[in-house]
Amino acid sequence: MIRTRLLAAAFSLAAILLCASASRAQENPNRPPWAQPAHKKSKPSPPVSTDAPVPNDPQPPADAQDRTRGQTAGSRGGTIKVRVNLVNVLVSVVDEHNRPAPDVPKEAFELYEEGAQQKIEIFEPETQQPLDLALMIDSSLSAHKEIVFEREAAAHFIRQILRPSDRLAIYSFDESVKRIANFSGDVAALQEALKKIADGAGTSIYDALVVSSRDLEERREDRRRVVILVTDGGETTSRADFDTARAAALRAGILLYTIVIRPVKNENGRNTAGEHALETITDSTGGAMFFPDEPQELDKIFDRIDKELRTQYRLAYYPNPRGPANSYRTIEVKILKPGFQTRHRKKYLTGAE
Numbered sequence: 246m247i248r249t250r251l252l253a254a255a256f257s258l259a260a261i262l263l264c265a266s267a268s269r270a271q272e273n274p275n276r277p278p279w280a281q282p283a284h285k286k287s288k289p290s291p292p293v294s295t296d297a298p299v300p301n302d303p304q305p306p307a308d309a310q311d312r313t314r315g316q317t318a319g320s321r322g323g324t325i326k327v328r329v330n331l332v333n334v335l336v337s338v339v340d341e342h343n344r345p346a347p348d349v350p351k352e353a354f355e356l357y358e359e360g361a362q363q364k365i366e367i368f369e370p371e372t373q374q375p376l377d378l379a380l381m382i383d384s385s386l387s388a389h390k391e392i393v394f395e396r397e398a399a400a401h402f403i404r405q406i407l408r409p410s411d412r413l414a415i416y417s418f419d420e421s422v423k424r425i426a427n428f429s430g431d432v433a434a435l436q437e438a439l440k441k442i443a444d445g446a447g448t449s450i451y452d453a454l455v456v457s458s459r460d461l462e463e464r465r466e467d468r469r470r471v472v473i474l475v476t477d478g479g480e481t482t483s484r485a486d487f488d489t490a491r492a493a494a495l496r497a498g499i500l501l502y503t504i505v506i507r508p509v510k511n512e513n514g515r516n517t518a519g520e521h522a523l524e525t526i527t528d529s530t531g532g533a534m535f536f537p538d539e540p541q542e543l544d545k546i547f548d549r550i551d552k553e554l555r556t557q558y559r560l561a562y563y564p565n566p567r568g569p570a571n572s573y574r575t576i577e578v579k580i581l582k583p584g585f586q587t588r589h590r591k592k593y594l595t596g597a598e
Contacts, residue, residue, distance in 0.1 A: 336558040337588040345556040355579040367561035375410035377464045379457040383476035384417040385448040398543030400436040406551045418453040419445020420482040447482030451490040462497035470499045478505040480519030491526045501532040531589040568595045
Protein backbone atom coordinates (compact mmCIF):
# COMPACT_ATOMS: atom_id res chain seq x y z
CA MET A 246 0.00 0.00 0.00
CA ILE A 247 2.77 2.41 0.98
CA ARG A 248 4.59 1.58 -2.21
CA THR A 249 1.47 2.28 -4.28
CA ARG A 250 1.02 5.68 -2.60
CA LEU A 251 4.65 6.59 -3.23
CA LEU A 252 4.32 5.73 -6.93
CA ALA A 253 1.12 7.81 -7.22
CA ALA A 254 2.82 10.77 -5.55
CA ALA A 255 5.79 10.48 -7.91
CA PHE A 256 3.53 10.44 -10.98
CA SER A 257 1.63 13.53 -9.66
CA LEU A 258 4.87 15.44 -9.10
CA ALA A 259 6.10 14.59 -12.61
CA ALA A 260 2.83 15.79 -14.13
CA ILE A 261 3.06 19.11 -12.26
CA LEU A 262 6.65 19.68 -13.39
CA LEU A 263 5.75 18.86 -17.01
CA CYS A 264 2.85 21.36 -17.05
CA ALA A 265 5.02 24.09 -15.54
CA SER A 266 7.71 23.46 -18.13
CA ALA A 267 5.17 23.66 -20.99
CA SER A 268 3.74 26.88 -19.60
CA ARG A 269 7.17 28.50 -19.42
CA ALA A 270 7.95 27.34 -22.96
CA GLN A 271 4.76 28.87 -24.29
CA GLU A 272 5.60 32.23 -22.72
CA ASN A 273 9.22 32.19 -23.88
CA PRO A 274 9.71 35.46 -25.84
CA ASN A 275 12.36 33.79 -27.99
CA ARG A 276 9.83 31.45 -29.56
CA PRO A 277 8.37 32.41 -32.99
CA PRO A 278 5.00 34.27 -33.00
CA TRP A 279 3.01 31.23 -34.13
CA ALA A 280 4.19 29.29 -31.05
CA GLN A 281 3.17 31.96 -28.53
CA PRO A 282 -0.13 31.64 -26.60
CA ALA A 283 -3.09 33.48 -28.12
CA HIS A 284 -3.45 35.93 -25.25
CA LYS A 285 0.11 37.19 -25.82
CA LYS A 286 -0.50 38.39 -29.38
CA SER A 287 -1.06 42.11 -29.84
CA LYS A 288 -2.34 44.22 -32.71
CA PRO A 289 0.16 46.36 -34.63
CA SER A 290 0.33 49.99 -33.56
CA PRO A 291 -1.41 52.46 -35.87
CA PRO A 292 0.86 54.61 -38.05
CA VAL A 293 1.86 57.92 -36.52
CA SER A 294 1.89 61.03 -38.70
CA THR A 295 3.89 64.13 -37.81
CA ASP A 296 1.47 66.30 -39.77
CA ALA A 297 -1.53 67.79 -38.04
CA PRO A 298 -4.80 66.35 -39.39
CA VAL A 299 -6.15 68.37 -42.28
CA PRO A 300 -9.69 67.97 -43.69
CA ASN A 301 -9.82 66.00 -46.92
CA ASP A 302 -6.23 64.77 -46.59
CA PRO A 303 -5.96 61.50 -48.54
CA GLN A 304 -5.05 58.23 -46.83
CA PRO A 305 -1.73 56.60 -47.71
CA PRO A 306 -2.09 54.16 -50.62
CA ALA A 307 -1.35 50.47 -50.33
CA ASP A 308 1.80 50.90 -52.44
CA ALA A 309 3.58 53.30 -50.10
CA GLN A 310 7.19 54.37 -50.61
CA ASP A 311 8.58 51.51 -48.50
CA ARG A 312 7.16 47.99 -48.66
CA THR A 313 8.01 44.77 -46.86
CA ARG A 314 8.17 41.63 -48.96
CA GLY A 315 8.06 38.13 -47.41
CA GLN A 316 10.63 35.64 -48.64
CA THR A 317 10.75 31.98 -47.52
CA ALA A 318 14.04 31.03 -45.92
CA GLY A 319 15.67 27.65 -46.40
CA SER A 320 16.14 27.16 -42.66
CA ARG A 321 13.78 26.32 -39.82
CA GLY A 322 13.04 30.01 -39.24
CA GLY A 323 10.00 29.94 -41.53
CA THR A 324 9.40 33.34 -43.23
CA ILE A 325 11.91 36.18 -43.09
CA LYS A 326 10.71 39.71 -43.83
CA VAL A 327 13.08 41.66 -46.06
CA ARG A 328 12.61 45.43 -46.40
CA VAL A 329 12.78 46.59 -50.03
CA ASN A 330 12.45 50.19 -51.20
CA LEU A 331 9.92 50.98 -53.90
CA VAL A 332 11.42 53.81 -55.94
CA ASN A 333 8.97 56.25 -57.49
CA VAL A 334 9.95 58.21 -60.59
CA LEU A 335 7.74 61.02 -61.87
CA VAL A 336 8.24 61.45 -65.61
CA SER A 337 7.24 64.41 -67.77
CA VAL A 338 6.98 63.58 -71.47
CA VAL A 339 7.09 66.40 -74.02
CA ASP A 340 6.85 66.46 -77.81
CA GLU A 341 9.09 68.25 -80.30
CA HIS A 342 7.30 71.52 -79.47
CA ASN A 343 8.01 71.03 -75.74
CA ARG A 344 4.32 70.41 -75.00
CA PRO A 345 3.19 67.80 -72.44
CA ALA A 346 2.35 64.51 -74.15
CA PRO A 347 -0.48 62.39 -72.69
CA ASP A 348 -1.48 58.81 -73.52
CA VAL A 349 1.99 57.29 -73.87
CA PRO A 350 1.69 53.52 -73.14
CA LYS A 351 3.78 51.65 -70.58
CA GLU A 352 5.48 49.67 -73.36
CA ALA A 353 7.08 52.89 -74.64
CA PHE A 354 9.15 53.33 -71.45
CA GLU A 355 12.39 51.71 -70.36
CA LEU A 356 13.80 52.40 -66.90
CA TYR A 357 17.41 51.94 -65.76
CA GLU A 358 19.27 52.28 -62.47
CA GLU A 359 23.05 52.53 -62.69
CA GLY A 360 22.76 51.18 -66.25
CA ALA A 361 20.79 48.04 -65.26
CA GLN A 362 17.29 47.81 -66.72
CA GLN A 363 14.55 47.60 -64.09
CA LYS A 364 11.10 46.05 -64.14
CA ILE A 365 8.38 48.71 -63.98
CA GLU A 366 6.11 47.45 -61.19
CA ILE A 367 3.69 50.40 -61.13
CA PHE A 368 2.66 52.54 -64.08
CA GLU A 369 0.20 55.41 -63.85
CA PRO A 370 -0.29 57.26 -67.16
CA GLU A 371 -1.73 60.26 -65.32
CA THR A 372 -0.78 60.06 -61.68
CA GLN A 373 -3.40 61.00 -59.13
CA GLN A 374 -0.87 61.46 -56.35
CA PRO A 375 -1.74 64.74 -54.60
CA LEU A 376 0.64 67.67 -54.57
CA ASP A 377 2.58 69.40 -51.82
CA LEU A 378 3.88 72.63 -53.34
CA ALA A 379 6.28 75.23 -51.98
CA LEU A 380 5.94 78.54 -53.83
CA MET A 381 9.13 80.58 -53.33
CA ILE A 382 9.02 84.29 -54.24
CA ASP A 383 12.20 86.36 -54.49
CA SER A 384 11.58 89.57 -52.50
CA SER A 385 15.05 91.10 -52.85
CA LEU A 386 15.47 94.69 -53.95
CA SER A 387 16.75 93.56 -57.33
CA ALA A 388 13.47 91.74 -57.96
CA HIS A 389 11.23 94.45 -56.49
CA LYS A 390 10.35 95.99 -59.85
CA GLU A 391 8.39 92.92 -60.93
CA ILE A 392 6.80 91.99 -57.59
CA VAL A 393 3.30 93.15 -58.64
CA PHE A 394 3.31 90.86 -61.69
CA GLU A 395 4.68 88.01 -59.59
CA ARG A 396 1.90 88.35 -57.02
CA GLU A 397 -0.86 88.52 -59.62
CA ALA A 398 0.45 85.54 -61.57
CA ALA A 399 1.00 83.53 -58.38
CA ALA A 400 -2.56 84.27 -57.20
CA HIS A 401 -3.92 83.02 -60.53
CA PHE A 402 -1.73 79.92 -60.33
CA ILE A 403 -2.87 79.06 -56.80
CA ARG A 404 -6.52 79.29 -57.82
CA GLN A 405 -5.92 77.18 -60.92
CA ILE A 406 -3.71 74.38 -59.63
CA LEU A 407 -5.05 73.50 -56.19
CA ARG A 408 -7.40 70.54 -55.93
CA PRO A 409 -9.09 69.47 -52.67
CA SER A 410 -6.30 67.05 -51.70
CA ASP A 411 -3.40 69.39 -52.63
CA ARG A 412 -1.54 71.62 -50.19
CA LEU A 413 0.57 74.71 -50.88
CA ALA A 414 2.84 76.90 -48.74
CA ILE A 415 4.21 80.33 -49.63
CA TYR A 416 7.71 81.56 -48.85
CA SER A 417 9.52 84.81 -49.51
CA PHE A 418 13.28 85.02 -49.57
CA ASP A 419 15.83 87.83 -49.60
CA GLU A 420 18.78 87.69 -47.20
CA SER A 421 16.66 85.27 -45.18
CA VAL A 422 13.85 82.82 -45.91
CA LYS A 423 10.37 83.32 -44.44
CA ARG A 424 7.35 81.07 -44.63
CA ILE A 425 4.42 83.46 -44.92
CA ALA A 426 1.70 80.84 -45.33
CA ASN A 427 1.68 77.27 -44.00
CA PHE A 428 0.70 74.31 -46.16
CA SER A 429 -2.98 74.75 -46.87
CA GLY A 430 -5.71 74.20 -49.44
CA ASP A 431 -7.44 77.48 -48.60
CA VAL A 432 -7.12 79.42 -51.88
CA ALA A 433 -8.39 82.75 -50.52
CA ALA A 434 -6.06 82.67 -47.50
CA LEU A 435 -3.07 81.78 -49.67
CA GLN A 436 -3.82 84.56 -52.12
CA GLU A 437 -4.14 87.01 -49.24
CA ALA A 438 -0.78 85.87 -47.87
CA LEU A 439 0.93 86.97 -51.10
CA LYS A 440 0.25 90.57 -50.07
CA LYS A 441 2.46 90.10 -47.01
CA ILE A 442 5.66 89.77 -49.05
CA ALA A 443 7.92 92.67 -48.03
CA ASP A 444 11.01 94.04 -49.74
CA GLY A 445 14.36 92.73 -48.58
CA ALA A 446 18.03 93.22 -49.41
CA GLY A 447 20.09 90.26 -50.61
CA THR A 448 19.09 87.07 -52.47
CA SER A 449 19.55 83.70 -50.74
CA ILE A 450 18.63 81.18 -53.44
CA TYR A 451 20.54 78.24 -51.95
CA ASP A 452 19.01 78.85 -48.52
CA ALA A 453 15.55 78.99 -50.10
CA LEU A 454 16.08 75.60 -51.72
CA VAL A 455 17.39 74.04 -48.51
CA VAL A 456 14.47 75.33 -46.41
CA SER A 457 11.76 74.33 -48.90
CA SER A 458 13.32 70.90 -49.53
CA ARG A 459 13.58 70.11 -45.83
CA ASP A 460 10.02 71.27 -45.17
CA LEU A 461 8.71 69.09 -47.99
CA GLU A 462 10.80 66.14 -46.82
CA GLU A 463 8.80 66.18 -43.58
CA ARG A 464 5.53 65.83 -45.49
CA ARG A 465 3.95 62.46 -46.24
CA GLU A 466 5.80 60.26 -48.73
CA ASP A 467 2.75 59.33 -50.80
CA ARG A 468 2.52 62.87 -52.18
CA ARG A 469 4.41 64.66 -54.95
CA ARG A 470 6.83 67.30 -53.67
CA VAL A 471 7.15 70.36 -55.87
CA VAL A 472 9.09 73.61 -55.48
CA ILE A 473 8.30 76.57 -57.73
CA LEU A 474 11.00 79.23 -57.46
CA VAL A 475 10.48 82.72 -58.90
CA THR A 476 13.70 84.76 -58.79
CA ASP A 477 16.01 87.12 -60.64
CA GLY A 478 18.74 84.48 -60.30
CA GLY A 479 21.25 86.70 -58.54
CA GLU A 480 22.58 84.62 -55.63
CA THR A 481 24.30 86.92 -53.09
CA THR A 482 23.67 86.11 -49.41
CA SER A 483 23.09 82.38 -48.83
CA ARG A 484 24.70 80.63 -45.88
CA ALA A 485 24.32 77.29 -47.69
CA ASP A 486 26.38 76.52 -50.79
CA PHE A 487 25.54 74.87 -54.11
CA ASP A 488 26.38 71.31 -53.00
CA THR A 489 24.25 71.63 -49.85
CA ALA A 490 21.27 72.95 -51.82
CA ARG A 491 21.49 70.24 -54.48
CA ALA A 492 21.87 67.48 -51.87
CA ALA A 493 18.82 68.75 -49.95
CA ALA A 494 16.72 68.77 -53.14
CA LEU A 495 17.77 65.25 -54.15
CA ARG A 496 17.32 63.85 -50.65
CA ALA A 497 13.77 65.23 -50.45
CA GLY A 498 12.92 64.01 -53.96
CA ILE A 499 11.49 67.37 -54.99
CA LEU A 500 10.58 68.47 -58.49
CA LEU A 501 11.95 71.97 -59.07
CA TYR A 502 10.47 74.48 -61.50
CA THR A 503 12.55 77.64 -61.75
CA ILE A 504 11.35 80.90 -63.27
CA VAL A 505 14.13 83.45 -63.76
CA ILE A 506 12.94 87.00 -64.35
CA ARG A 507 16.03 88.81 -65.61
CA PRO A 508 16.09 92.55 -64.88
CA VAL A 509 19.01 92.87 -67.32
CA LYS A 510 18.86 90.77 -70.50
CA ASN A 511 22.58 91.00 -71.33
CA GLU A 512 24.66 88.45 -69.41
CA ASN A 513 27.52 90.93 -69.11
CA GLY A 514 25.35 93.15 -66.95
CA ARG A 515 24.05 90.69 -64.37
CA ASN A 516 25.12 88.01 -61.89
CA THR A 517 24.68 84.72 -63.75
CA ALA A 518 26.27 82.37 -61.20
CA GLY A 519 22.91 81.74 -59.54
CA GLU A 520 21.25 81.06 -62.90
CA HIS A 521 23.80 78.41 -63.90
CA ALA A 522 23.58 76.74 -60.50
CA LEU A 523 19.78 76.68 -60.70
CA GLU A 524 19.91 75.14 -64.16
CA THR A 525 22.02 72.26 -62.82
CA ILE A 526 19.81 71.64 -59.76
CA THR A 527 16.59 71.99 -61.75
CA ASP A 528 17.77 69.46 -64.33
CA SER A 529 18.85 66.95 -61.68
CA THR A 530 15.36 66.97 -60.09
CA GLY A 531 13.54 66.50 -63.42
CA GLY A 532 11.93 69.94 -63.36
CA ALA A 533 12.03 72.74 -65.93
CA MET A 534 13.60 76.18 -66.24
CA PHE A 535 11.88 79.24 -67.70
CA PHE A 536 13.28 82.61 -68.78
CA PRO A 537 10.35 84.93 -69.56
CA ASP A 538 11.25 88.00 -71.61
CA GLU A 539 8.51 89.97 -69.89
CA PRO A 540 6.87 89.54 -66.46
CA GLN A 541 3.50 89.38 -68.21
CA GLU A 542 4.52 85.93 -69.49
CA LEU A 543 4.30 84.51 -65.97
CA ASP A 544 0.66 83.51 -66.41
CA LYS A 545 1.51 81.34 -69.42
CA ILE A 546 4.43 79.74 -67.59
CA PHE A 547 2.31 78.90 -64.55
CA ASP A 548 -0.30 77.42 -66.90
CA ARG A 549 2.39 75.28 -68.49
CA ILE A 550 3.55 74.00 -65.08
CA ASP A 551 -0.04 73.22 -64.12
CA LYS A 552 -0.62 71.19 -67.30
CA GLU A 553 2.63 69.30 -66.87
CA LEU A 554 1.89 68.36 -63.27
CA ARG A 555 -1.50 67.04 -64.33
CA THR A 556 -0.11 64.88 -67.14
CA GLN A 557 2.86 63.32 -65.36
CA TYR A 558 3.56 59.61 -65.55
CA ARG A 559 4.41 57.70 -62.41
CA LEU A 560 6.80 54.77 -62.78
CA ALA A 561 7.84 52.69 -59.76
CA TYR A 562 10.25 49.79 -59.38
CA TYR A 563 12.10 47.67 -56.83
CA PRO A 564 15.85 48.22 -57.42
CA ASN A 565 17.66 45.13 -58.64
CA PRO A 566 20.37 45.01 -57.49
CA ARG A 567 19.74 47.25 -54.52
CA GLY A 568 22.37 49.91 -53.94
CA PRO A 569 24.33 50.40 -50.70
CA ALA A 570 22.65 52.31 -47.88
CA ASN A 571 22.89 56.10 -47.94
CA SER A 572 24.25 56.28 -51.48
CA TYR A 573 23.16 58.23 -54.56
CA ARG A 574 21.84 56.09 -57.42
CA THR A 575 21.51 57.24 -61.03
CA ILE A 576 18.16 56.85 -62.84
CA GLU A 577 17.50 56.96 -66.58
CA VAL A 578 14.11 56.72 -68.28
CA LYS A 579 14.09 56.14 -72.02
CA ILE A 580 11.10 56.58 -74.30
CA LEU A 581 10.89 54.45 -77.42
CA LYS A 582 8.47 56.78 -79.18
CA PRO A 583 10.15 58.97 -81.85
CA GLY A 584 9.78 62.72 -81.44
CA PHE A 585 9.32 62.62 -77.67
CA GLN A 586 11.67 63.16 -74.76
CA THR A 587 11.45 62.69 -71.00
CA ARG A 588 12.34 64.72 -67.93
CA HIS A 589 12.70 63.05 -64.56
CA ARG A 590 14.92 63.11 -61.51
CA LYS A 591 18.40 61.86 -62.33
CA LYS A 592 19.37 60.54 -58.91
CA TYR A 593 17.89 59.38 -55.62
CA LEU A 594 19.32 58.69 -52.18
CA THR A 595 18.95 55.14 -50.81
CA GLY A 596 17.68 54.70 -47.27
CA ALA A 597 19.50 53.27 -44.28
CA GLU A 598 19.72 49.52 -43.76
